[in-house]
Amino acid sequence: METLYPEIKPFARHELAVDDTHQLYVDESGSPDGLPVLFVHGGPGAGCDSLSRRFFDPRLYRIVTFDQRGCGRSTPHASLENNTTWDLVADMERIREHLGIDKWVLFGGSWGSTLSLAYAQTHAERVHALILRGIFLCRPQEISWFYQEGASRLFPDYWQDYLAPIPQEERGDLVQAFYKRLTGSDQIAQMGAAKAWACWEGRTLTLRPNPQTVERFHERALSIARIECHYFVNDAYLEPNQLLRDMLKIAHLPGVIVHGRYDVVTPLDNAWELHQAWPNSELQIVREAGHAASEPGIIDALVRATNAMARRLLDLPLDEA
Structure with missing residues (x-):
């Protein structure tokens, strides 16, 4: 099986002001003259780390990672102001222009797959290809499955801890109930709700x-919970079934879809439906895996995909990638 590339340090770091409120952290690693690839992290609200750079051969790729609005090293932390899907799409385009990149590969997992599709459908002429993992179409049924009823039946013990901050009378709409606490003035209630939300996600990943994995979600609990909940109460700022509806805009682009067979966070039907709407895509179902990018089978599939995509786009023989 393929494993991650060794850790590398960025060769450049950028602090990019995208409006009067938000400043984004961006870094570049690998080869300055390599094939540009943008790592689009999940959540929304998670952020990048040193693992994010390690899916790519640093000899072949110019690796760009960034923390989305309110996430990671971007500021202000956990901010919901001017924070929508279309703000993030505009930020990605701003980063591309700032770095002088003509076209790039998009590499996104979970919410990162959602955002990558939204960007590609808006700026198809700027995308070479997409490598996507843990497909999340961000429709109401996906939100309901994981945060209201569905996955709860597979993990009733973990679900009990998720429900704990919410009184019985408010459990008919859990996303709204969490949103009330995550945006309220009671900081103790806010952090209690954030940890319950993030722990549920981390334990099922x-x-x-x-x-x-659970510990990493605890460390980022406030930004993950606040920003995810903010997006989900607003239907991710997408029209009904928008991502599948608009696949014709990028049907010509090559893509690889990697999805765990036992992904309970974003079930496999997300990936299956996307693949059916995207004839130029390759679907790889990883038998012994859930949702996380860190699982061995997912790592193997993603590294193979990035190597194959570099060979294809750089027109390299097999033994040079």
Whole structure:
């Protein structure tokens, strides 16, 4: 199986002001003259880390990572102001222009797949190809499955902890109930709700229990919970079924879809429906995997995909990538 590339440090860091409120953290690593690729992180609200750069051969790729509005090293932290899908799409285009990149590959997982599709459908002429993992079409049924009823039946023990901050009388609409607390003035209630939300997601992310994954979600609980909830109460600022509806705009672009068979966060039907609407895509279903990018089978599929895409776009022989 393929594994991650060794850790590397960025060769450039940028702090990019995108409006009067938000400043984005952006970095570049790998080869300055390589094939540009943008790592689009999940959440919304998670952020990038050193793992984000390691899916790509640094000899072949110019690797760009950035923390979306309110996430990671971008400021202000956990801010919901001017924070919509279309603000983020505009930010990605701003980054491309700032770095002088003509076209790039998009590499996105979970919410990162949502945002990558939204960007590509808006700026198809700026995209070479897409490599997407853990497809999240961000429709009401996906939100309901994971945050209201569905995944709850698979993990009733974890679900009990998720429900704990919400009184019985408010459990008919859990996303709204969490949003009330995550945007309220009671900081103790806010952090209690954020940790319950983030812990539920972290505990269900992997096929096998992974305490390190749960810990990472705890560390980012406030931005993950606030920003995710903000997006979900607003239907991710997408029209009904918009991403599938607009696949004709990018049907010509090559793509690889990687999805865990036992993904309970964003079930496999998301990837299946996207693949059916995208004839130029390749769907790889990883048998022993859930949702997380850190699972061995997912890593293997993604690294193989990035290597194959570099060979294809750079017209390299097999033994040079």
